[in-house]
Amino acid sequence: MAIRTAEEYMESLKDERVVYFDGKKYNGTTMFEDPILKSGIELCAMDYRVAQMPEYYDLFNEIDDDGTPYAFTFKPPTSSEDLMRRAELIKTLSRVCVGLPGGAKFAGVDSLHALTSVSHRIDAELGTNYSERVELFRKSLKANDSSLVMCMTDVKGDRHLRPHQQSNPDSYVHIVEERPDGIVVSGAKNHITYAPFTNELVVLPCRNMTEKDKAYAVAFAISPGTKGIKLIQAKHDATNLDLIEHPIYGSRYGADAIVVFDNVFIPMERVFLKGEYEYAIEYTAMFTNFHRLSGDSYKIADLEIILGTAKLLSEYMGLENASHIKDKLSWLSFYAETSQALGHCAGQNPIRDEYSGMVYPNPMYSNCTKFFFADNYHAAIKILHDIAGGILSTIPSPKDLYNSETRGLLDKYMAGKAGSSGIARMKALYLARELTDGFRVSGTIHAEGSLYAQKLMFYALADWEGHKAAARRCAHITEDGPIREDFASLPKFPVWNDVKI
Ligand SMILES: Cc1cc2nc3c(=O)[nH]c(=O)nc-3n(C[C@H](O)[C@H](O)[C@H](O)COP(=O)(O)OP(=O)(O)OC[C@H]3O[C@@H](n4cnc5c(N)ncnc54)[C@H](O)[C@@H]3O)c2cc1C
Structure with missing residues (x-):
């Protein structure tokens, strides 16, 4: 069991989880009946499919001391090589999953690493036993080859108020009751990628806390099938799953969810912070140290696709030697290579955590990478829009490609230079539309932290x-x-x- 098949992973989701999507309610079994939700499950299952393939087996899997194979992602990184291997693994999954983060463990593992690092520090300073609980959690993840997601971003209410000052006390997840064997929590986390398709939700605080916010200083892990949890999914970005019209969103659904905790009981062995408010921000910061590199890694595959689409479109139109087009393509190349180089720099210059012995990506360089990538993304999109031409706005439907009366006309009149295919150009244009849509553009700014969050780090780390x-x-x-x-x-x-x- 230490390495699961995709089928075993999918079977494991069939519990009583409560999933809302597009106005309808599902459970862990019925969600397989909705084609869009199913596409999201299949996206996560790719983690398991790719890990079983002979050509990727050694990248994705590791052998434990007792000879049992397990998913490499669960290994606490102790060297730059470990960090770079994880970056390579994420890039591979992103290449497979059309340039967006793939896999069932993507952000969740970054939270496991944050738990490992910070729990050792809390134990050393306060005499608690959180690191033992984290190790038990890791043991169970390894043994079951579980999927896990990261629940950090609270819904936050009034952004200028601290958690305890909010008019809605559930704006941040918090402890509402303490029992000898566990805690009861309420509140909601937002934007949680792959939440309905996971075995474990890992919940960490998303900000610094004061003594008055004590109840909000809470970290834990729990199955989404637990009583009191409700998952409200993001709307899907494609109107259908046609792979020509929606080469990206027809094949993947990220299901970024609002995760509601309504008086949910968390057993004590799954609680990793309970009121030690000084350490809330430590969990947040350590998670972002790891997650920035994960973000930087999947974006390399995204940029490969953007650059390739721009070049293809320029060639279809016979523009490959136009000087202003070459100039724009050069800038795209600079942008992609610099993003990649900065990401490598973060992984190759790690910092050692004295409490756990783990290493984490260099926070200054990983923040630089995320900021550089996100801050320039709109400029890259502008170039793609420019090169694609007005047809990007006025392109006919792929249904006219399926219609034999219009397919020939479109192939003829959409073709560019001699020998090029009008249909190929249309396919590249549909891709360009999805590459430049609202989800991707706004997601680039905010996913893995909004731009200002990186600026705060530049100032703090300088x-x-x-x-x-x-x-x-x-x-x-x-x-x-x-x-x-x-x-x-x-x-x-x-x-x-x-x-x-
Ligand atoms: C596609 C996608 C996937 C994601 N996946 C996950 C996930 O799996 N798990 C997870 O935990 N999170 C996830 N996130 C959340 C992501 O980390 C947040 O979007 C990001 O941290 C910004 O938070 P927010 O969206 O609440 O922005 P907001 O807080 O609404 O920010 C909006 C603006 O307000 C500013 N602002 C906010 N607070 C203040 C303040 N106090 N003072 C001044 N300015 C302020 C921000 O800088 C920003 O400019 C995801 C986000 C996206 C877009």
């Missing part, structure tokens, strides 16, 4: 003392006290002159 020392050495400022040692110890320059005051 070596301001080092930068000031560099400036003071240059301007010969000694009035503020000694210059930091690494700058003070640099060779004197210039050697032939001295500052008089």
